[in-house]
Amino acid sequence: MTMARDVLIVGGGPAGLSAAARLAAAGLTVALVDEQPELGGQYYRRPSPAAPGDHRPEGGRLIARVRGLGVDCLTGHLVWGVADDGRTLLATGPDGVPVRLRGRHVIVATGAYERTHPFPGWQLPGVTTPGFAQHLAAADGTPVGERVLVAGSGPFLLPVACSLLDAGAQVVGVAEAGHPYRPSLRAAASLRHPARLRELAGYTARLARARVPLWQGRVVTRATGDGQVSSVTLAATADPARPVRTLDVDAVCVGYGFRPQPELARLLGCEIRADAVTGDAEPVTDRFGRTSRPGVYVIGEAAGIGGVHLARARGLMAAAHILARENGSSPGEIGRLAAEIRRLDRFTSLNESLYPSPAQLQDVLSRALTGDTIVCRCESVTAADVRAAVVERAGGDLNATKSWSRAGMGPCQGRFCGFAVAGIVRDASGGEPCGVPVFPARQPVRPVPVETLLALGEQAEQAEQAGQAEGAAG
Structure with missing residues (x-):
């Protein structure tokens, strides 16, 4: 199945929901994709039926507004890769059927994972x-x-x-x-x-x-x-x-704390940099959320950790910029959002100054690891294994360390161990790891059923045969 809309948003958390509501209210066709069975992300996650009340009712209201505006909400759909054209996103639905997703504008709001x-x-x-x-x-x-x-x-x-x-x-x-x-x-x-x-x-x-x-x-x-x-x-x-x-x-x-999820942005070819304070890999964006790839925006925690209020403001800013390009959205809206984002950025900077920087903690904690400590739980790789790979084979290259030690090669693809492995590499090599300090993004970015890949191959073969038949008829 192929779905094409004016705007394709990946991630149904506060940022993605805010952008979807604003864009749909202005008349654009919007598809919102999230791998969870319900919208809301981690912050607005819906309570179970057994839980008393709703601990964040504003999330429920925002989700209801998005659905009421006619947004195509593809919950339970895992976006795991990018097609050869560099724009079409590959996903799998709850039943394992492959789905191709396209948008004239693509907004990545994939959130963060815990450090x-x-x-x-x-x-x-x-x-x-x-x-x-x-x-x-x-x-x-x-x-x-x-x-x-x-x-x-x-x-x-x-x-x-x-x-x-x-x-x-x-x-x-x-x-x-x-x-x-x-x-x-x-x-x-x-x-x-x-x-x-x-x-x-x-x-x-x-x-x-x-x-x-x-x-x-x-x-x-x-x-x-x-x-x-x-x-x-x-x-x-x-x-x-x-x-x-x-x-x-x-x-x-x-x-x-938390780290941005940059994998999808990297697969889309967006420029990535290492944040000087956190050491995290973050997409390079402008004040509207635009990346180095035309038509691709990264918003919310995926663009840098700042909390729910900043995530929502970033979502609204990306939406306002898209609307300005589509139908001349009011400059006053962008100005108000820019002022709000500056205020929230100041609070984020204050937080960063009060707590130890992740890069500093990484150095302290990495040096203290005993050799027999399991660093990569997926592959049972110890700190000694990683240090040996650095000293004997990889030098300061994080990706080479992954290849020689197998750290980060399991199902989580380094989401749990990557921060620690990068710290061990830097400590063992006596300097900064080469390149961006995270493992490279590879597809599928999450494990997908084999049936999905087989069905995708069958679809490609059928499309090729149809093209050949059309050419022969012509």
């Missing part, structure tokens, strides 16, 4: 990411455990801990790698953002009422247990080799 870093025992049952714990607690009302530690870095840790408390878990503590909550001149700049301050105050008050300790300058360095995590060790961020506390737990949630 993880390995430690001994991170493969034990009960060790999860904060995002997974948040989804179970907030959307389903189910805690990941009875005694839970929340650890890592970033403002996301606090709402996760509060959601776990609301779901009935005992949160034994929140361990933050940096010192963002220590009074400082930089922290005083948050007074310019009263709404975000109120959110922070609400989270900290909730934790204080439950007597949840908040430790700063601490990282998880080990988890132990017999078939299930039962204890976790914290160490000083400045000296990960020095344990400072061991806690009894039956679950631990560890994450260091």
Whole structure:
């Protein structure tokens, strides 16, 4: 099946939904594709029927508006590649049938995935990411455990801990790698953002009422247990080799923020750069979300991490720019959105200044990894294996390290281990890895059924035969 629309949007989170609603309201035909069975992305994920109420009703209203405007919502459709023409997207539906998707304008709103870093025992049952714990607690009302530690870095840790408390878990503590909550001149700049301050105050008050300790300058360095995590060790961020506390737990949630998902943008041929602060690979975009590929936009967290408000503003800005090209959208709309994005960018910059940069954490955590720590869980590759590949074969080349060590060659394609492997490569080679510090994007970007590929081949063969028959008839 082939579907062509004025605008094709990949990703049904806040950014994609906002762009779809604006474009459809202006009369353009829009297709919105998402691999999940329901729209909303991670932030607006719909609660299960068993969960009490809706923790983010504004998401439900936005989804209803998008559907009401007649947007073609292709949920349960995984976009996994790009055809030879460089524009047609290849997808598979819930039934495995291949789908070809085209749009005069293509908007990539694929979101982000959590930034993880390995430690001994991170493969034990009960060790999860904060995002997974948040989804179970907030959307389903189910805690990941009875005694839970929340650890890592970033403002996301606090709402996760509060959601776990609301779901009935005992949160034994929140361990933050940096010192963002220590009074400082930089922290005083948050007074310019009263709404975000109120959110922070609400989270900290909730934790204080439950007597949840908040430790700063601490990282998880080990988890132990017999078939299930039962204890976790914290160490000083400045000296990960020095344990400072061991806690009894039956679950631990560890994450260091989020990373953009650039795979589809890379397959489309968009220019990619390494962010100086995070070390992440991000598409190069202008203020409208335009990439180096004409007609291709990248918006939301896929364009750089900034939170839900910035993601929605970026979606609206891309839509406004497309409408300006189509039918002369009001310059005033673009001006208002530009001012809003500048304000939100300032808050993002403030956040980045308060928390340790991912690149700094990457260096600290990578050096502390023991050789027997499994780094790539898909392929059971250890830190020693990666270091040996760097020293003996690959030098500072991240992609060559992948080839020689097999780290990042499993089903996740480096989404979980890539951040750590890049840090080990840089540390072992004594410098920066060559090129963009992420594994290259290859299709399929996600595992797809063999039946889908066979059906796609049959479709191509039938199209070729039809073309030959038409030529012969002519």
